Amino acid sequence: MVSAGEGRRSVTVLGATGSVGLATVDLLERHSALFEVEAVVAHSDAAGLAAVARRLGARRAVVADATAKPELDAALEGSGVTTAAGLSAVIDAAAIPVDWTMAAISGAVGLTATIAAVRRGGAVALATKECLVCAGAAFMREVGAAGATLLPVDSEHNALLQALGGQSVDAVEAMTLTASGGPFRTWDAARIARARPEDALRHPTWSMGAKITIDSATLMNKGLEVIEAFHLFGVEAARLRVVVHPQSVIHGLVAFRDGAVTAGLASPDMRVPIAHALGHPGRLDTPAARVDLARLGAMTFEEPDLARFPALRLALEALAAGGGAPAVLNAANEIAVAAFLARRIAFGGIADLVEQTLSDAAGRGLTGEPATVDEALALDAEARALATARLPGHALPAH
Template sequence: MVTRVSILGATGSVGRSTADILVAHRDRFAVEAVAGGRDAPALADMAKRLGARFAAISDERALPELRACLGGTGIAAAGGEGAVMEAALRPADIVVASIVGAAGVRPTHAAVQAGRTVALANKESLVCAGAAFMRDARAGGATLLPLDSEHNAIFQALGRHRPDEIEQMVITASGGPFRTWPAGRIATARREEALAHPNWSMGAKITIDSASLMNKGLELIEAHHLFGVSPERLGVVVHPQSIVHGLVSFSDGSVVAGLALPDMRVPIAHCLGFPERLGTSARRLDLASIARLDFEAPDLARFPALRLAMEALEAGAGAPTVLNAANEVAVAAFLGGRLRFGDMAPLCEAMLDRFGEARDSGVLDSVEAALALDAEVRRAAEALVPAALKSAH
């Protein structure tokens, strides 16, 4: 039986790795839709490579170029937010949700409401609107398969164990390019230094989050909703080799860990083939050649973004929504040269303070309510960026 797949975020790093798996198993999969942001030639190439039936580009201004690139192929094309929603809702057995940031929340939410199996790489769906998103996923009969390497490792380690048998879940962090840097040097790090991840090849936003360790904080929030585990049973350990991706400690004292070389094709293949295993061309793990695996506690003083995320997870309600929105503004400002690296966490903390009443008013009752708060925080954070930059000089 052929499995139909749609890819939201097809031109990003996860989308490209997904395409590699699909091409390697053409007899098992057919591609219904691909969606991308604004790179029309890349999206067209992906659609043609995978034989997709439909291509959606979120930037409507790029639609004429997309149609020109797809001329004569028979692949339908559309542009704008509605087109991405259509891609999410077209008939597919699995939707790979890998749009980066809060932009991916609505189409991912639409897919779960429609009862699809969703391979989830858009962590913001759960960070921004976790309680409402999970409620709607259950109501729609959707299946969520964790695609991030850390959550996928935990998912595999859990097996069929009952929640009351779990003592702790731990996700690992490489430590990023600044793992050994002093705080003062981290604060003034340049764009190219922050983008030089030692182990993974990812998009700019996720790479910056990895450099600040914000990514680990967001992943803790995601794990809380995904696995239903309380904040005090979640943890982070820095592991520079990125071989161990996640660990689960059980009530009998045993620990089960997920190991693999850092290659996104491994968790993607697991999701696409689940519950079976798909073969991949990923390099195999040879522990003898690696020789050692190192672990250390994260330094919350040098990496305050992780501390803020842990506090937001503990606070619950709208705090993660506020944090995520402020962080997206901060990262974009840093990448655009409008904010120092060391000013990103203070900007996020300022927004958590400013929106204290909104964030603590209770669990956001819908995805749309979460996105409304997200938009409000973004406007306030953007207004603070020039002041933050001025104070830094």
């Protein structure tokens, strides 16, 4: 590992300008005496990345979009920070031997970069869904082969990890992930179908990027998290549950076979699970609001409505089908969400497009589970092409 000075741990942040990345940056600043930042990586936000690099005193700053490098160079002139750009530079940065890596880059480049981080060993804090949704079995084999430590930072998976308390999953009767229900929890189906992007982006409890916020509105995000939990914990689908919990205080529950249930509670602040991963196996202070049960007064729970939120149903069906279905689901959903945000399709068209793409993929025999990361990326590309071909059939009428 890179020497980071006496008592300090070396760190790389992949996806440093996104919501998870910036929460990580905040914690690294607050605990600067404990960490030394080797590299920070972003997709194309050169100005934001330069600001992060300066704040953290990073040695290297890398943008995936090569066209953004001149802006990055200008913003970091005289800082002493080394710059680079392009996919190969991102992978090189991810492969730098450090003690801890935050993997928070979405998309295919995120999967490739996270694999590079895993292969060099050390601790990898995982916030890139594609790794487990698109290439779960292959990805977990890479983790095992490298002897890497995988630390989930999604609030739900992190809560489950903490609630599990080091117990074997053989002792677990069920694991439950909670969902806020999103902005449309109380809307009827007809109103949900007419929702606009600005409606779907008004999440009631979390502040996140646009893609994940839309996924929370459709409940697809919760379905993807169930698929991730399946691979992370090695618990079969029949022992995984989803419950809607609007207060977003309980993030995950573990029910043991003796009848005991443990739960992970925290305010809806991503710095809590990130701090758990960053401080592992110790603990770090955070400025997150503390859970005050007396002030909260009550917590409520309800079953998810799979009729009003068919995206969750599709994700659960994809997990049950196995093979390549989860990868196709994820790829089609990304195409659908981007189209919705661009006002090309209706909100109700997101799940419809995903369902049709899953059917098309099955019809073409794209059902085998990817044996390698490269196979997962190839399947992802094929599924995106199928979904894109279906888009005209869901186009909104011109005004």
